[in-house]
């Protein structure tokens with residue numbers, strides 16, 4: 001340790017000097033004027049000074065490199081820990097500084113100082129311990145940055161979760177990645193279906209020139225296609241002679257470019273591009289972060305695409321459905337007038353009274369058949385119309401509604417000696433009463449029709465409160481339905497043909513009605529039956545509101 005012992009009152013023994021050299025940390029000795037008069041090798045290394053340098057003469061220059069770690073500006077002389085210790089005659093504990101050396105190198109250092117006194121107990125100078133904390137500081141900075149970026153991934157994921165709109169997802173993604181990686185421009189590029197060309201789906205701050213060069217370019221022609229195919233991040237600077245760099249990039253203000261894959265289900269579905277005016281290359285953790293962001297964006301793009309597809313398919317289905325409904329309506333409507341004509345002429349013939357007995361019978365048969373056809377066409381028309389016209393929901397008292405239905409059917413119920421029971425508390429519901437009445441009407445009608453030769457016919461109508469919906473049921477102890485027909489009977493014109501049903505009249509439209517009305521009201525309908533002769537229970541749900 002070179003210690004200037006003349007004219008400054010600092011005297012350090014040889015033993016102490018040897019001890020200082022042995023210490024790994026830097027040691028600095030100042031005189032009582034705050035001038036550096038000695039350093040051990042460790043401190044010399046940090047300050048980058050030569051053994052032979054006259055420390056005291058260069059003290060001011062050396063200390064001028066001590067800066068505030070946050071503002072990075074030189075610390076004023078009275079605020080240097082050595083001078084603070086001299087002024088207060090007290091130690092100063094571990095203060096952190098940034099040391100900017102004349103050769104441009106920078107170190108983060110921690111300095112602790114203590115005063116020391118001469119024989120007459122007069123302050124002689126300070127002894128400073130200097131620790132190089134550059135590595136720790138860098139690690140801290142990396143960690144903080146990594147933390148910031150991780151929270152950025154989190155933010156981008158949360159944000160993208162909020163929207164399912166394709167355009168919004170793309171635009172948010174460009175903006176957010178620019179934000180996180182302080183990019184000056186950005187873009188999302190997606191391939192065409194054939195995977196041959198790549199298109200700019202969203203962009204920010206990019207010139208028309210650039211966009212027209214890249215938009216629709218061959219997948220093999222530039223770095224975007226390369227990343228899409230190779231599925232790895234490319235971080236390149238304009239200065240590197242990159243063959244796949246877009247030509248216009250050389251004329252742009254951007255010095256570097258990061259291209260990263262947007263992945264969904266492990267596959268690149270597009271690429272993200274981030275342009276920066278500064279020349280930088282992403283490495284290590286930053287690459288991982290941008291890969292993570294790519295996965296978040298990829299998943300969001302895929303989700304919103306699926307959503308769009310579903311919407312389009314639903315629209316198509318709705319329009320096909322409407323078309324079909326109009327078609328059915330038109331056909332049944334057109335069928336109606338010729339039937340009316342047949343009915344009319346048959347009636348006229350009969351009334352003219354100029355018929356043989358045989359002809360009279362035939363005319364009767366024509367009249368019965370056309371009457372059946374007439375009612376069938378009417379039913380079909382009704383079915384086609386359900387949901388399409390004046391179906392206005394209203395507050396409906398379900399107990400009264402069921403009562404009305406039972407009343408309308410009372411004669412037939414009495415004829416068949418059916419015992420009727422009600423179960424549960426019927427609620428008030430906001431429904432199209434006319435429709436719901438039809439559901440019960442059809443189900444009760446079927447229960448009577450398909451009672452078979454049951455000695456004590458029983459009909460139960462019930463309801464259960466299922467929190468977000470009500471479950472209604474109509475149960476009978478009639479002929480029952482085999483499992484294989486449970487689904488089919490709800491389709492139009494589907495009837496079960498057995499010896500039990502043979503003589504029962506019907507068109508196979510009743511349950512199709514029930515299903516259509518229930519589903520239009522937001523519920524579901526199904527049947528439960530243990531099989532032939534075991535009775536049937538028809539159940540349907542209606543949403544609470």
Ligand code: ADP
Nearest residue numbers: 446447450489495496506507508509510511536
């Ligand atoms: P329809 O009664 O006019 O034939 P539906 O659509 O109302 O038409 O019923 C379809 C078929 O379902 C019926 O033909 C019958 O075979 C069966 N079915 C309906 N309700 C019952 C019931 N309560 N018990 C047994 N079978 C039934």
